[in-house]
Amino acid sequence: MREPVFRKSSFSGGQNGSCVEIAHGAVAFSIRDSKNVPGPVLTLDESQGVAFLAAVKRFR
Template sequence: MNNAESSTVASGLSWFKSSHSGAEGGQCVEVAAGSAAVHVRDSKAVTGPVLTVSRAAWTGFVALAASQPRV
């Protein structure tokens, strides 16, 4: 996906940052749930590439991440 396609995907979506993101920005991602997929982007490069995964893949990722011990 090129940047023009990324901008098209990114427009019209409601993006959310993790509640663990600090006020200083840091290294964060933003997530937007679409009707058929979940989109992920770098919060510091909002016009950059967007990773798009199926809702099932995102659900599996979140479940796995939630099951891991916090460090």
């Protein structure tokens, strides 16, 4: 199984800001805290990931 490739949220500010990172694979979304890279990862299936992102976008 291939490791997910994470990208930092565009809202992190670019100044080493702490934020969430997300990886979108073929069948799942993985979300982690950029301050704790080796820590826990929240994994959502495709429909859950799409719903999560839609909810986050409503609150920005």
